[in-house]
Amino acid sequence: MLEITIDRKSYADRGGRPHLALAGLELRAAPGEFVCVVGPSGCGKSTLLNVIGGLDHDVDGRVRIGAPGARHDTGYMFQEPRLMPWLTVLDNVLLVAGPSPEARERALALLRAMELGDVMHAYPGRLSGGMQRRVALARAFVIEPAVLLMDEPFVSLDVPTANRLRAMLVEMWQRCRSTVLFVTHDLREALSLADRICFLSPAPGHVVLELPVSLRRPRMPDDAAVAQLHARLLAEHPEILAGLAACGLGKEERPDV
Numbered sequence: 001m002l003e004i005t006i007d008r009k010s011y012a013d014r015g016g017r018p019h020l021a022l023a024g025l026e027l028r029a030a031p032g033e034f035v036c037v038v039g040p041s042g043c044g045k046s047t048l049l050n051v052i053g054g055l056d057h058d059v060d061g062r063v064r065i066g067a068p069g070a071r072h073d074t075g076y077m078f079q080e081p082r083l084m085p086w087l088t089v090l091d092n093v094l095l096v097a098g099p100s101p102e103a104r105e106r107a108l109a110l111l112r113a114m115e116l117g118d119v120m121h122a123y124p125g126r127l128s129g130g131m132q133r134r135v136a137l138a139r140a141f142v143i144e145p146a147v148l149l150m151d152e153p154f155v156s157l158d159v160p161t162a163n164r165l166r167a168m169l170v171e172m173w174q175r176c177r178s179t180v181l182f183v184t185h186d187l188r189e190a191l192s193l194a195d196r197i198c199f200l201s202p203a204p205g206h207v208v209l210e211l212p213v214s215l216r217r218p219r220m221p222d223d224a225a226v227a228q229l230h231a232r233l234l235a236e237h238p239e240i241l242a243g244l245a246a247c248g249l250g251k252e253e254r255p256d257v
Helices: 046-053 089-097 101-113 129-142 159-176 186-192 222-238 238-244
Strands: 001-010 018-030 033-039 059-063 072-076 147-151 179-184 194-202 207-212
Touching: 001 033, 018 046, 018 179, 018 194, 018 207, 033 046, 033 072, 046 059, 046 072, 046 179, 072 129, 089 101, 089 129, 101 129, 129 147, 129 159, 179 186, 179 194, 186 222, 186 238, 222 238
Parallel strands: 033 179, 033 194, 072 147, 147 179
Antiparallel strands: 001 018, 001 059, 194 207
């Protein structure tokens, strides 16, 4: 179980002025649940993940992951792959997994599942952007995290590459059954991935709508059922989703597999 309560989270903006990013936010995720967090730009989505992941402790609130004393490893996948350029693909994954034989076997199995077996001894600079994201995805799962935090990990990818990575993510999640908290500005992406979607308000961000998604898997953002639910939500909640109406899959760039 993931339980988050944030009474207040603020920071200084680039001009040094205080900015209230999150306030009165409560969010829960059950073990093994895939939850997407959606909201307009600047609503505090990335700030929320940083608080949950322990990267930002300057907050009035609390985060509880699992039962006291239970295993609660947390994985994190950022918008950029953040691979170490001086390490091979395999060594980038082992960097978080550790040197044990068991960790190495998990890393090798994940890289093969990500269709990266032929480049595991290559350096990141030789890989395409899509391949680097696959390495980052393998690295996120190699510790078999109880909670996996994902901050728009497929942004800027072309449609086929992003869809391929989404399918790989769901396959890995169904094997591992981590609790996933996936931040996105793209409502159709959220509808294609989530068991449940939490919609945040403009800053200071807090949950204003929760939507269970019962569409059958597998699903993709351009599926007819996803498009129908997307249109219905925009019609039923225009005041909440106004900032998302223009968000979609048209911003992905050139193919980069």
